[in-house]
Amino acid sequence: MRLLICMTVRAVVVVVITLLIWYVPSSSGFANTRIVVLTSQEDGPYQEVLTGFRSALDQQGIQAMFEVYALRGDGSTMRQGEQEIKAKGAQLLFTLGSLATQGAVEHLAEFPILATLVLSADELKQAPNATAVVLEFPVEIELQWLHRILPQQQTIGVLFNPKENQNRITTATQVAHNLGLKLLAQEVKTPQELPHALDALAQHADVLWGIADQTVFSPQTAEPILLFSFRNHIPFAGLSMAWVKAGALYALDRDYTDLGAQCGALALQILHGTQAHTLPFAPPRKVTYALNLRTANHMKIDISQPLIDGARRIFR
Numbered sequence: 001m002r003l004l005i006c007m008t009v010r011a012v013v014v015v016v017i018t019l020l021i022w023y024v025p026s027s028s029g030f031a032n033t034r035i036v037v038l039t040s041q042e043d044g045p046y047q048e049v050l051t052g053f054r055s056a057l058d059q060q061g062i063q064a065m066f067e068v069y070a071l072r073g074d075g076s077t078m079r080q081g082e083q084e085i086k087a088k089g090a091q092l093l094f095t096l097g098s099l100a101t102q103g104a105v106e107h108l109a110e111f112p113i114l115a116t117l118v119l120s121a122d123e124l125k126q127a128p129n130a131t132a133v134v135l136e137f138p139v140e141i142e143l144q145w146l147h148r149i150l151p152q153q154q155t156i157g158v159l160f161n162p163k164e165n166q167n168r169i170t171t172a173t174q175v176a177h178n179l180g181l182k183l184l185a186q187e188v189k190t191p192q193e194l195p196h197a198l199d200a201l202a203q204h205a206d207v208l209w210g211i212a213d214q215t216v217f218s219p220q221t222a223e224p225i226l227l228f229s230f231r232n233h234i235p236f237a238g239l240s241m242a243w244v245k246a247g248a249l250y251a252l253d254r255d256y257t258d259l260g261a262q263c264g265a266l267a268l269q270i271l272h273g274t275q276a277h278t279l280p281f282a283p284p285r286k287v288t289y290a291l292n293l294r295t296a297n298h299m300k301i302d303i304s305q306p307l308i309d310g311a312r313r314i315f316r
Contacts, residue, residue: 146237
């Protein structure tokens with residue numbers, strides 16, 4: 001009787017193990033999967049994103065073949081890899097940066113495209129089968145953080161070119177109203193209009209909110225904008241850590257390794273058969289920020305200790 005029980009248990013164990021081997025997803029199913037990575041540059045955030053992306057797929061048991069094509073800021077090098085990519089094929093194109101993404105959309109649109117390190121979905125309008133994790137935060141996120149860091153400032157000045165940002169400003173006006181804030185938007189159609197637009201904000205704005213706008217914010221306009229902020233004691237919510245280092249009070253930023261992991265989650269869906277264009281474009285899921293306490297002291301702005309403790313980078 002005891003022998004019969006032992007034999008029965010062994011048989012059950014064998015069956016269970018067999019079923020587990022049969023049903024547990026195996027990385028071998030992706031052994032011939034080819035992911036082509038097109039990267040505009042190779043340093044800084046690009047490497048962080050790629051590290052997070054590959055790590056996310058590794059954690060899911062996806063042992064795909066990766067082939068990386070680095071454009072190094074030169075769009076003409078795209079053609080060198082184009083024929084090779086088409087000849088070998090790919091289950092996914094992962095593009096990092098605007099240059100790589102535009103090249104993929106123009107020359108390799110027959111493959112599924114997953115893009116990141118692009119500002120917005122506008123850069124993928126012509127792609128028939130693409131999705132992205134974009135850099136731009138939703139207006140709601142930006143204004144909520146502005147209100148959290150500067151709770152006393154009620155009137156938000158913003159400079160914008162209507163050809164680039166009219167829709168964003170329209171949305172921001174409503175979001176600001178919902179938060180009990182007032183948005184004071186000043187149009188700037190050419191860089192020459194910037195001094196007049198800044199003067200119009202000087203007497204009324206409590207804070208200047210920077211949004212991505214090629215007309216308003218550029219290396220040429222950085223100095224007059226920061227000087228305006230300092231002279232009028234109107235804090236500037238910058239666009240990046242570089243702006244904060246130069247004198248902006250703060251700027252929101254991204255965790256680029258997590259951005260790559262976020263892309264990895266989307267890639268997994270695409271590799272399992274989901275059409276890329278059915279996946280909605282997404283903003284970064286994690287918000288980080290940098291603070292310039294030297295600027296805060298100059299403008300006599302108190303930043304709470306929890307906010308200081310939570311900053312990714314502090315300039316003193």
